Amino acid sequence: MSVIAVLNDIISTMFNKRYMDEIFKPQELHSKKAMRTVFDRLAHASIMRLNAASMDKLYDLMTMAIKYQVTLCSQPRDLLLVTLNHLDGIRAMVHNQPIVISTLDSLYHSFMDLYGKMQYGELQTVRQCLLTFFQDMHVRVSIFLKEGQQNQSGRFVLPRGGTVPMGSQVPGKIVLYDQTGEVRQRKQFHPGSTYKVAQKEGSLDLTGDRVTKLGCNMYSTHKPSETTTSGVESKKTSNHRTLTQAELSTPDPLAKAQLDLLSHLIGSGSASKTxxxxxxxxxxxxxxxxxxxxxxxxxxxxxxxxxxxxxxxTKDKYLDRVMGEMNISGGGASGDDDLLDLMDQA
Structure with a gap:
């Protein structure tokens, strides 16, 4: 099985225009159950199949990586740059697929039309919603533990210092003014770390220098063995809130339409009315x-x-046609291929 073929299948399904139109409609944030269901179906949109352990491991890696990146955003505008870095990385994977590239270009314009016009207060609300979604997830990941970015409780260790947001001043100075606006006193103090002024803002164009590394491939500079949760680290800590039986058995009406559409696009799932x-x-x-x-x-x-x-x-001719197109002739890969093993071989 070609890793590139698997990535192309997953990316094509993930960024299908009809599905993206549903995603960009105003709606409440998905529940954890709905998000996991979407993740599972997208991962199985290709000819590759994952066993339960591999799916759990991959989902934990994804959620903790996104949580870490959102947590490190020093200003609301960084959310846009993080997302654009993700799109840039996907674009590099499918650079020889003009149809997928065209879909990504359309997605970029939809994203900027909605989020690019938001004020800082609105973007900050989006960031708070994302952090609320991830706040109960404290899965220990080996790569974060080795780099000192996560402690044994599964919580992240936030770095001090670095570059301040564009237009901000480095901490370490207090200026007191009188009633007339004249400077009355200046005080200096040590901020506890080293800060520097930003030289330029990250580009929000279709392509360009995003300045920040948040949203880039965080595993590219590490060995393949360091990209997985290992042994004890992959277990949930006592602070990790698992879904209750009531939550698992209760359908999420907000995500049902999108899940049905995704199932329809993939060619299987809950969309059938038989x-x-x-x-x-x-x-x-x-x-x-x-x-x-x-x-x-x-x-x-x-x-x-x-x-x-x-x-x-009643027979759905469209679904039959889609399922027919997905049939693979010849010798295929086994049904329990591990996606992380495929990633390690890339």
Whole structure:
């Protein structure tokens, strides 16, 4: 199996125009359950399949990496630069796929039309929503632990110092003014670290220098073995809040339409409306002997009795065509290929 082919399949499905149109509609933030479901379906949009352990490991890596990048944003505008760095990285993966590149260009314009026009206060609200989503996730990742960016409780160690946002002054000076606006006193103090002034702002153009490294491939400078959660580190700490049984069994109406559309685009999932019949009896005569008295009793009590006939099945020609196009002839890869192993071989 070609890693490039898998990436192309996943990226093409992820940035499908119809799906992106649904994503950009005003809506509440997805629940953790809905986000995980979307992640699973996108990961399985290609011919590759992951086992449960690999999927859990990959999802933990993704969530903790995004949480770390959002946490390190020193100003609301950095959210735009982080996202554009992600798009730049994806563009580099599919540089020889003109159709996908065109889709990414369209996505860039949609993204800038919506978020690029937001005020700093609105972007700060977006950042707070993202951090609220990730606040209960404290999965220890080996690469963060080795770099001293995460402690044993799974919480990040935020660095001090560095470049201040464009237009800001480095800390270490206090200026007191009188009622007339004249400077009355100046005080200097040591800020506890080294800060420097930003030389330029990151570019928000289709391509350009984003200045910040947040959103770039954080694993490119490390060995493949350092990109995974290992042993004890991959286990959730006591501070990690797991989904309750009630949350797992309760559907999320806000994400249902998008999940149905994603299933429709992939060619499988919950979009099907086909009826089905479960026969709990040995034969139809035995079932009839039981159902008739029960149906009469239900009718007398005024309760509606619903009969499901699976013979009246409607066929979705579009889904059949999509599934046909996804059939792979010849020798394929095994059904439990580990995506992280594929990433290590890239």
């Amino acid at each position: 009826s089905f019949r479960i026969n709990l009896f040995n034969n139809d005569e035995e079932e009839e002997n039981y159902v008739s008295p029960v149906a009469n009793q239900i009718q007398q009590e005024g309760t509606e009795f619903v009969e499901i006939d699976a013979r009246k099945r």
